[in-house]
Amino acid sequence: MPVATDRTRRPFAMDDAVAILERTPAALDALLRGLPDGWIAAHEGGDTWRPFDIVGHLIHGERTDWVPRARIILEHGEARAFDTFDRLAQFVESEKRTLASLLNEFAATRRESLRALEALRLTGAELDRRGQHPELGIVTLRQLLATWVAHDLDHLAQVARVLARQYSDEVGPWRAYLRIISGRQG
Amino acid sequence: MPVATDRTRRPFAMDDAVAILERTPAALDALLRGLPDGWIAAHEGGDTWRPFDIVGHLIHGERTDWVPRARIILEHGEARAFDTFDRLAQFVESEKRTLASLLNEFAATRRESLRALEALRLTGAELDRRGQHPELGIVTLRQLLATWVAHDLDHLAQVARVLARQYSDEVGPWRAYLRIISGRQG
Numbered sequence: 001m002p003v004a005t006d007r008t009r010r011p012f013a014m015d016d017a018v019a020i021l022e023r024t025p026a027a028l029d030a031l032l033r034g035l036p037d038g039w040i041a042a043h044e045g046g047d048t049w050r051p052f053d054i055v056g057h058l059i060h061g062e063r064t065d066w067v068p069r070a071r072i073i074l075e076h077g078e079a080r081a082f083d084t085f086d087r088l089a090q091f092v093e094s095e096k097r098t099l100a101s102l103l104n105e106f107a108a109t110r111r112e113s114l115r116a117l118e119a120l121r122l123t124g125a126e127l128d129r130r131g132q133h134p135e136l137g138i139v140t141l142r143q144l145l146a147t148w149v150a151h152d153l154d155h156l157a158q159v160a161r162v163l164a165r166q167y168s169d170e171v172g173p174w175r176a177y178l179r180i181i182s183g184r185q186g
Numbered sequence: 187m188p189v190a191t192d193r194t195r196r197p198f199a200m201d202d203a204v205a206i207l208e209r210t211p212a213a214l215d216a217l218l219r220g221l222p223d224g225w226i227a228a229h230e231g232g233d234t235w236r237p238f239d240i241v242g243h244l245i246h247g248e249r250t251d252w253v254p255r256a257r258i259i260l261e262h263g264e265a266r267a268f269d270t271f272d273r274l275a276q277f278v279e280s281e282k283r284t285l286a287s288l289l290n291e292f293a294a295t296r297r298e299s300l301r302a303l304e305a306l307r308l309t310g311a312e313l314d315r316r317g318q319h320p321e322l323g324i325v326t327l328r329q330l331l332a333t334w335v336a337h338d339l340d341h342l343a344q345v346a347r348v349l350a351r352q353y354s355d356e357v358g359p360w361r362a363y364l365r366i367i368s369g370r371q372g
Contacts, residue, residue: 010352030212146356153350154366164339166196172329180340
């Protein structure tokens with residue numbers, strides 16, 4: 001391995017971003033497919049999400065968020081705000097689905113998204129194009145694509161956290177060492 | 187899916203625990219194998235760990251922590267404290283290794299650990315057996331095994347966080363929505 005130097009920030013690069021985006025469905029699949037239902041239905045209380053819901057949310061993002069918003073930026077720039085993203089769509093769309101079928105669909109829709117992204121053959125100048133987020137205001141296409149990557153990883157971490165916290169009591173004194181349970185920041 | 191009821195805690199059950207433990211190596215493999223080196227060498231500043239280091243740490247745990255400590259509890263109970271776990275061992279052991287070889291080794295050592303665990307055919311009474319942690323004091327075998335599961339998930343979330351935070355600046359205004367970057371608790 002190369003010696004770690006200043007590795008705390010990474011400028012956006014399309015190949016790097018795609019390398020993560022193309023791996024997320026397989027990582028979630030490896031973690032979740034075939035797990036006992038109790039894990040899949042686990043949540044953190046209140047209206048927090050189950051791993052089942054999170055996969056549905058990721059599918060909805062492929063269909064309505066990332067590539068569609070990239071197209072809005074390219075076609076309309078700041079003149080047309082993005083459609084609002086429905087953070088709760090999966091509670092209707094995933095009803096009566098199995099986790100296995102959702103994982104299959106996430107993998108398929110992600111492949112389609114990455115084919116569409118590649119077909120756009122975005123230039124540096126296009127990555128600088130600006131769009132209008134309905135709440136956040138001006139954003140760039142580069143920021144949208146970087147967010148796609150971070151959003152995947154955010155939800156992968158969320159799945160891990162939801163599962164781990166099921167054992168908040170069972171770990172006993174080790175709770176103090178487990179940042180994912182204690183919530184300690186680092 | 188079953189309707190979510192009280193799904194915020196889950197009592198330890200061996201089959202549930204093994205279901206997670208046997209999936210972690212494949213999940214990390216799917217996420218990390220073949221990623222550009224810059225992602226593998228990413229960290230969060232100071233002496234925080236790279237994904238590369240985290241895989242090494244998990245291997246070290248298979249060799250010296252989980253099953254070895256289970257055996258100490260079964261053989262010695264509270265009479266013999268666990269050996270202290272070396273949280274930095276991977277910085278020596280992983281030197282000059284490739285990520286691919288570490289991922290292979292983690293998968294192989296985990297399979298060995300799970301075979302050894304199964305061979306113990308632990309009873310409920312044995313899961314209640316108590317041991318002596320050098321810092322935390324009295325712990326049970328059940329707590330040790332629950333911690334093994336949560337520890338896997340903690341480091342999977344850590345890998346996702348280390349990667350996501352590389353784009354802390356690149357996501358621009360979306361930073362406010364990305365809990366993995368903002369550090370916001372929920």
